[in-house]
Amino acid sequence: MNAAIVEVMQKTGNELPRAHHSGELMAALAYDVHRATGFENFGIPFCMTVEAEALGSEVDYGSLKCEPKIAKEVFGSVKDVRCLSSGIIQNTKRAGAVFASVYELSKKHPDIPVTGSIAGPLSTTASLIDPMTFLKELRREKDEAHRVLNYVTDRLIEYAKIIADSGADIIGIADPTATGEILGPKLFEEYALTYINKLAGAIHELGIPVIVHICGELRMVKAHLPRLRGDALSVDAFVNLRELKKETGVPVTMGNLSTYMLEFGTPEKIYRAARGLLKNDIDILAPACGLSTSTPLEHITGFTQAVQKT
Numbered sequence: 001m002n003a004a005i006v007e008v009m010q011k012t013g014n015e016l017p018r019a020h021h022s023g024e025l026m027a028a029l030a031y032d033v034h035r036a037t038g039f040e041n042f043g044i045p046f047c048m049t050v051e052a053e054a055l056g057s058e059v060d061y062g063s064l065k066c067e068p069k070i071a072k073e074v075f076g077s078v079k080d081v082r083c084l085s086s087g088i089i090q091n092t093k094r095a096g097a098v099f100a101s102v103y104e105l106s107k108k109h110p111d112i113p114v115t116g117s118i119a120g121p122l123s124t125t126a127s128l129i130d131p132m133t134f135l136k137e138l139r140r141e142k143d144e145a146h147r148v149l150n151y152v153t154d155r156l157i158e159y160a161k162i163i164a165d166s167g168a169d170i171i172g173i174a175d176p177t178a179t180g181e182i183l184g185p186k187l188f189e190e191y192a193l194t195y196i197n198k199l200a201g202a203i204h205e206l207g208i209p210v211i212v213h214i215c216g217e218l219r220m221v222k223a224h225l226p227r228l229r230g231d232a233l234s235v236d237a238f239v240n241l242r243e244l245k246k247e248t249g250v251p252v253t254m255g256n257l258s259t260y261m262l263e264f265g266t267p268e269k270i271y272r273a274a275r276g277l278l279k280n281d282i283d284i285l286a287p288a289c290g291l292s293t294s295t296p297l298e299h300i301t302g303f304t305q306a307v308q309k310t
């Protein structure tokens with residue numbers, strides 16, 4: 001979904017980190033990526049920090065080669081979290097850039113789907129509170145953890161509504177902290193399922209389909225996946241999507257070519273692996289997780305050609 005690679009940016013001059021702050025540049029870069037790679041949609045924004053920054057954390061915007069990251073979480077504990085007012089995310093400059101880019105792309109290129117990506121509830125909250133502390137408090141401070149996750153999810157719903165109103169065709173919820181490897185089955189059901197579904201349900205009320213991406217191994221939480229309210233499930237490279245679909249009944253599978261292979265493999269190997277996914281009836285062929293900015297363009301086009309030559 002987010003594929004601003006260095007090679008494309010250097011060729012066009014539409015570069016990060018400047019494009020994180022400008023709707024015009026963000027839209028131009030999304031178009032550059034679409035045109036150069038063969039990906040059949042626009043995917044924006046190019047990071048997972050817009051939401052957490054708006055809610056108070058400090059962000060390092062990175063460079064041409066490094067995507068933004070959380071420099072300092074704003075709170076030390078779920079008990080410290082002060083709830084900010086409605087509209088806080090959409091009133092920030094960076095969120096405004098996202099809305100402007102979605103609007104521009106949807107108006108200029110109505111035949112190309114625009115995917116607006118949102119950091120999921122657990123991942124956003126783990127960017128407001130030190131992640132290790134937050135994960136411990138999911139067990140130790142349940143009432144406070146639910147209070148904070150409800151607050152964060154409500155703010156994400158507001159943000160998603162403006163992205164949808166701006167013209168997005170699809171909204172992707174990326175929640176890497178919500179992996180079963182980190183949470184285990186009980187906490188996944190109590191927290192991840194509850195708040196991803198709350199967010200996805202609100203987006204569905206807008207008439208917008210939802211992609212849910214969850215990282216990591218899914219064996220421990222497989223029983224809960226049929227209850228996820230996403231229209232498509234995107235997963236990591238080591239998950240067998242054919243088996244997952246058969247065992248869980250997940251309606252649409254998305255993925256899941258290794259981003260390590262995309263960066264370090266050969267075009268021929270990448271092409272063969274992509275064709276293998278197609279033979280396994282994967283519904284939406286995509287990278288397993290976020291692409292490295294150093295991924296060679298030749299490798300990505302080898303991947304997308306596997307679909308285009310079908």
